[in-house]
Structure formats: structure tokens, C-alpha cells
Amino acid sequence: MRAAVITRYNEPWEFQDLSDPRPQAGQVLVRIHASGMCGTDLHVHHGMFPLQPPVVAGHEPAGEIVELGAGVIHLKVGDRVGVHWNQKGCGRCAECQSGHEGGCAQAQSWMNLGGGNSELMLAWASGCTLLPDGLDYALAAPVFCAGYTVMSGLRNADPRPGERVAILGLGGLGHLALQYAHALGLTTFALTGQAGKRDELRRMGADEVLVAGADPGKALAAAGGADVILSTTNSARQVASALQGLRPRGRLVNMGVTTDGPIAVDVMSLTLGQRQLRGSSQDERADLYEALQLVASGKVKPAVESYPLGEANAVRERLAAGKVRYRAVLLHR
Ligand SMILES: [Zn+2]
Ligand SMILES: [Zn+2]
Structure with a gap:
């Protein structure tokens, strides 16, 4: 062979x-x-x-x-x-x-x-x-790998009807996470650094595309925040930023393999807002x-x-x- x-x-x-x-x-x-x-x-x-x-x-x-x-x-x-x-x-x-x-x-x-x-x-x-x-x-x-991983992440976030789901990192995993969330009838936000992906991400089911750059959490918060963030980025800094865009009782599910050190977490925001940061794999x-x-x-x-x-x-x-x-x-x- x-x-x-x-x-x-x-x-x-x-x-x-x-x-x-x-x-x-x-x-x-x-x-x-x-x-x-x-x-x-x-x-x-x-x-x-x-x-x-x-x-x-x-x-x-x-x-x-x-x-x-x-x-x-x-x-x-x-x-x-x-x-x-x-x-x-x-x-x-x-x-x-x-x-x-x-x-x-x-x-x-x-x-x-x-x-x-x-x-x-x-x-x-x-x-x-x-x-x-x-x-x-x-x-x-x-x-x-990609589809299984993100479907588990989505299910582990336990999304409820009508909830807002943001996807951070729109590559091999993220573009599937976006489509799966859309297929389940959830309201979806695509957080991307590339303005050129806007139309493509809309066609994949993004209700809103936020061109966010280095601070996706700020862009997400300005758009009203998300109940669920599905993160597939390999940047711990982006994950830390995205947490700022999580609504009270929101869940950020990390599926990416971060390569730039630990994720900085505002523990009081997590605690008082009853927010969750969890990891998920297949x-x-x-x-x-x-x-x-x-x-x-x-x-x-x-x-x-x-x-x-x-x-x-x-x-x-x-x-x-x-x-x-x-x-x-x-x-x-
Ligand atoms: Zn893989
Ligand atoms: Zn065993």
C-alpha cells in the first residue's frame, strides 16, 4: 500500500x-x-x-x-x-x-x-x-475530527432556543461550528479578523459578521453579547478578550489548542456573572x-x-x- x-x-x-x-x-x-x-x-x-x-x-x-x-x-x-x-x-x-x-x-x-x-x-x-x-x-x-469536535462543543454549551452563539476562529473547525449552530436554529455571530470573509460567512449562516481584530470581546459586547461562544482560535489572548463579550450566565467553550500561554480570566466577572469557561473535545x-x-x-x-x-x-x-x-x-x- x-x-x-x-x-x-x-x-x-x-x-x-x-x-x-x-x-x-x-x-x-x-x-x-x-x-x-x-x-x-x-x-x-x-x-x-x-x-x-x-x-x-x-x-x-x-x-x-x-x-x-x-x-x-x-x-x-x-x-x-x-x-x-x-x-x-x-x-x-x-x-x-x-x-x-x-x-x-x-x-x-x-x-x-x-x-x-x-x-x-x-x-x-x-x-x-x-x-x-x-x-x-x-x-x-x-x-x-473537525465536525465531531465542534458538535460536541456546541452540545456541551447546552444552547437553549433563541440563544445567541458567537464563533471565534473561523477556519476548519469554526466554519463548521457556525453552520451547525445555524442548523440548530440559533442566532449566530461570526467573529473574524478578515473583512473579506464577510459575505462568505453570511452564506454559511452567520446572522451577523463582526470584524473584530485584536479585541473580539469588545466588538461582541458592543453587538449585545453572546450566551455561548464557541472558540476554535489558537490564541489565548483572543479567548481572554472574547470572555468580555459573554452575557451573564454565558458559556465559552474552548476547543482550540492555544499556543501563546495561559488564558487570562477576570475571575470576578466569571463569578458574579455566573459565566463559565470550559474546554471540550470529541x-x-x-x-x-x-x-x-x-x-x-x-x-x-x-x-x-x-x-x-x-x-x-x-x-x-x-x-x-x-x-x-x-x-x-x-x-x-
Ligand atoms: Zn484533528
Ligand atoms: Zn479504559
Whole structure:
């Protein structure tokens, strides 16, 4: 199988022909059709994960099952599936027993079995989710990290009918968060630094686009504030600012991996206003299911740039330069 292999960190990925893997008990072999590229893949590229090369990245894989390992009974050869990050827990710890396998210290992911930047990929059967009929592989792939993450964030914010939801950071995750919030009938505010995105964000479902620059909280407060802020920015300073735009009893849900130090919080504003700052990542499987259904129904449209797998290095550089228009997907066939 042909694969994009990280042989050394911070070096171009190498295209190699690896021997085809065989699924062990409880696993399946997936022929990958599309593999989304995520900001986290840049961290993988830079060696920020405890992995010894060679490494095949790719945690937004979508494809077709071609072989079943022993004991796999609920999946069939020919099933169209995607695979999310944490595929299987130990099954025995408190996290697993309470239905939160993703929090298991021994959870198995693409880091254990290899990722989707390869013609074939092993996955635990428990980590496979069926794609809704008719859903294109290239549109499905980004749901397995970006879509799942933001749908969990939205659900964890517990939005009520009529509430105002602001999205901070409108890239691969944020443009989906905006569309999911709109699809649920919530009033949406897009907080962007780029005035040129205004029309596009309106078409994606923003009721109001606030061109905010360095102080999104000020712009949001001036617009009346938000009950929920879904933050996907990697800037802790932007998150701290955005908190100033949160209404009393509002919730800011952070999903971004901030890289510029801790988030400064006005504790008294939090306390007296009964505001919440919480983190969120891929949570209930129902969130992934719901995220897929909304894309399959056409209510949410991932904005995807597609490239052949052989262009993985150029795509990675494009992503690092901030040039990808929302989400890049590598196509395998
Ligand atoms: Zn990701
Ligand atoms: Zn466990």
C-alpha cells in the first residue's frame, strides 16, 4: 500500500510502498478514499506527539471496509465508514465503564494502528462509524475530527432556543461550528479578523459578521453579547478578550489548542456573572452521528479543498501558511 510516511520530524513526508496490513481480532481493514488534514497534523509533523517515526498521520479517514478481523460481527465488507481519534478504550476503567472511552488512559487511536494518509488503514471496529448513504467521502472526512469536535462543543454549551452563539476562529473547525449552530436554529455571530470573509460567512449562516481584530470581546459586547461562544482560535489572548463579550450566565467553550500561554480570566466577572469557561473535545458518539447527519442532509456543507495524496507535503505547507480555505482533504482514488 502506498502511504505518506513521516520518517523524520520537520522533514517532507516520504511516499513509500508498505506491506498491506492484516486486521487482528476486533479490527477492520479500510481502503481509504479521503483523509482530511487537520491543524493537529502540523503538531504531529513537528514531533509534538510521543511517537517514534516512521509515522503515518491522518485522523480524518473515510473509506470502505475491505477485510474483517476475527470476531467483528456488526460491520461488513463494503461498509462505508469513517474513523475518529479514540477508537477503543480498555473497557474496564471508570472512564470506559461510564461510557467515556475517549478519556481512557489506554485509548487506542491512529497513533497505535496508523492513520489515513495511506491506501489502507487498520482500525478498531469500535472506532468505525457508518457514513450516511449518499454522503461523499471528501465531505465526510472532515466530520471525523473537525465536525465531531465542534458538535460536541456546541452540545456541551447546552444552547437553549433563541440563544445567541458567537464563533471565534473561523477556519476548519469554526466554519463548521457556525453552520451547525445555524442548523440548530440559533442566532449566530461570526467573529473574524478578515473583512473579506464577510459575505462568505453570511452564506454559511452567520446572522451577523463582526470584524473584530485584536479585541473580539469588545466588538461582541458592543453587538449585545453572546450566551455561548464557541472558540476554535489558537490564541489565548483572543479567548481572554472574547470572555468580555459573554452575557451573564454565558458559556465559552474552548476547543482550540492555544499556543501563546495561559488564558487570562477576570475571575470576578466569571463569578458574579455566573459565566463559565470550559474546554471540550470529541465527546459523545451521538455528537458525531448528529454531525454526519447534518452534512448528509445538506444543511451543513464542509468547505473542502481536495488534492491527491501525492500532494500531501504541499497541502501541509499550505495549511501551515494559513492558506487553506477551511479544510483540506487528500483523495486516494
Ligand atoms: Zn484533528
Ligand atoms: Zn479504559
